[in-house]
Amino acid sequence: MPGMSFAGALFVYFVLWLIFLAILWARELVRVRNNSWHLSNSRLFHCDNCHHSFLSKEPVNLTRCPRCNSICIYRKRRNLE
Ligand SMILES: [Zn+2]
Numbered sequence: 406m407p408g409m410s411f412a413g414a415l416f417v418y419f420v421l422w423l424i425f426l427a428i429l430w431a432r433e434l435v436r437v438r439n440n441s442w443h444l445s446n447s448r449l450f451h452c453d454n455c456h457h458s459f460l461s462k463e464p465v466n467l468t469r470c471p472r473c474n475s476i477c478i479y480r481k482r483r484n485l486e
Pocket residue numbers: 452453454455456457470471472473474475
């Protein structure tokens with residue numbers, strides 16, 4: 406670039422790199438926030454028949470197992486709290 410010293414060009418290069426890294430960092434933060442897990446103990450079911458664990462979409466106490474179709478009852482587990 407005409408009229409710019411080597412130090413000035415180097416400074417512009419580093420500033421552009423910092424802006425690029427800040428954009429990538431902000432994009433990663435948004436991506437992690439959108440794809441983060443929101444687990445809840447009230448929605449985690451375990452089938453006693455086939456030992457399949459699954460998440461229910463609604464916070465219900467009774468649902469059917471997606472693998473064997475048996476009725477699963479949510480039990481509060483005191484040792485997990
Ligand atoms: Zn099952």
